[in-house]
Amino acid sequence: MAEILIKGVAKSFGSFTALHSIDLTIADQEFMVLLGASGCGKTTLLRIIAGLESPTQGEVWIGGKRVDQLPPRERGIAMVFQNYAVFPHLTVYENIAFGLRMKKLPQAEVDTRVKRTAELMHIEQLLKRYSGQLSGGQRQRVAVARALAMEPDVILMDEPLSNLDALLRLEMRAELKGVLANSKTTTIYVTHDQVEAMSLADRISVMNGGHIVQAASPVEVYRNPAARFVGSFIGNPPMNFLPAARNGDGRYQVAGIALDGPSSGGAKLEFAIRPEDLTIAAGGLKATARVIEPLGAHTLVTSEVDGKLFRAVLDSDLKVAPGDELSLVPKPDRVRWFDPETTRAVN
């Protein structure tokens, strides 16, 4: 049982504040992904949980025990590093056994665990090799096996797939998900890749500028972004935004059309819609098509609405050419509104 509690954790490097008072609870056996652009503080937060970095303020609790003053070895964690950190002077077998030998487990137990995790990661034929004789993907497997063999309460992963090529990444992603689900450990996984985050996570914490902007399930983060940043960061192509102003009868005027807005909204709001939530119909937003990209199943149309960039993912049967005038109608239940001052969502 290892629930992770992060209470008011802040970290400064000199005058630079990497993390502003982070509060986060990660449930036992949950797969939590920390997602954000580079420099958003996600790796710093992970390293604070691991004990490789000490927080300037705040507390970290793992499994009901306060750990922020403990060294990494006393926290019940195992970590997988971005560049694998497989010990080059030890064989794969000794790499996986390393932590178990530190725990002074009997040789029989070490052997069983090494064999079992090696089998799980499909590296049982590599046990006698050195890291120099392994490919990047194989090293990654060794690093994960080494972490799993510890049977930790928590596995921390710092962009473990980012050094692999695209195909291998896809394969390892699916495999990791299966292996970690079976291991019943709590997992914290750092990535800047939104697809990786969506496909792996039970919950995603989207980070920006040292804050957690939203922590929710992948679908929730995608459908109901809590802030403008989340909407623009997640989704490819990203969400469309247009300025909106309330008119006389309480509706919102968006690029020439009136839409029902949130009752609690102010005089000015920002209208947001995902490109795939637009249909061609009369009475919609007036768009001038600029670039047409057929993608097979869909066609991505980059257009201009009111002089602003506006993307729509439309059916590929649609015949459209650059310069065409389109009328794009947003699906009413998919429209989201943001406060332009606070950039938070308004309902």
Next chain:
Amino acid sequence: MSGAVATADKPRAVSDIGAAGRFLFWAGVVLLCAWVLVPIYLLAVNTLSSPQEVTAFPKTGVPSFDMGSIQFFLSFEGVLKALWNSVLVAVLTMILSIAIGAPAGYALSRFEFPGKATFRMLVLMTRAFPLPLLALPIAVMFIRIGLDDTPIGLALVHTTLAIPFAVLITFSIFSGIPLELEEAAWTLGCNRLQAFQRVVLPLVLPGITASAIFAFTISWNEVFAASVLTVQNRTLTAFLLQSLSVSPLHLRFAGGAALVIPALIFIFAVRKYMFAMWGIANR
């Protein structure tokens, strides 16, 4: 004009360049080998020849394995003591320079501290002062505090000569070990010391050994400070400088061999560490 350029610009056949390159390569190899091996060969031949053969002409170029010169040299008053002093001073230098230099190298590669760049510069600057300039003040100081004419005193001077190399070599060795390896060891149950022993040390040992050998040879070959700072406890270099200028030719060869051969043997014995890189070669 354009025609001339076109002719001059005509590419040569790749095989021509290859042949010229191969010739240059092998000529370079032969030259460098000769540069190192011929003096050693001459030294060996003359050491292993009888005194008469050394001065005789024409030379045969083949040693007669006459041990007369060596026997005489070894029984020469003070040689064995000087040899012992040399080994003692060199080993002390090796231990001191690694004991002081390696932690400095580790600190430089792992920690950020104010004045780091200046410190690195200063370490190098110690080599900027010629030893003769320092030797006399040091001699005076050593006499005052009673360190003159002792192996440890000379080892201290040799250590200052060897430390810049020890620091910079170990700095680059430690920098070559990714910090993540240590961090991985910490998360796998090691404290800082255990991580160093189990992960860093095995990886840096070849480099540290090479650096130690370097310190040893710096001390073994050093003659100036040794001559100035010792009187009774002369090292072999200082002893030979003093005695051999007045000795017959065959004795000088024996003395030269006595200086060169231990260094060669020592480097040969640890050559594996100097070539060994993990995963590449371990012969």
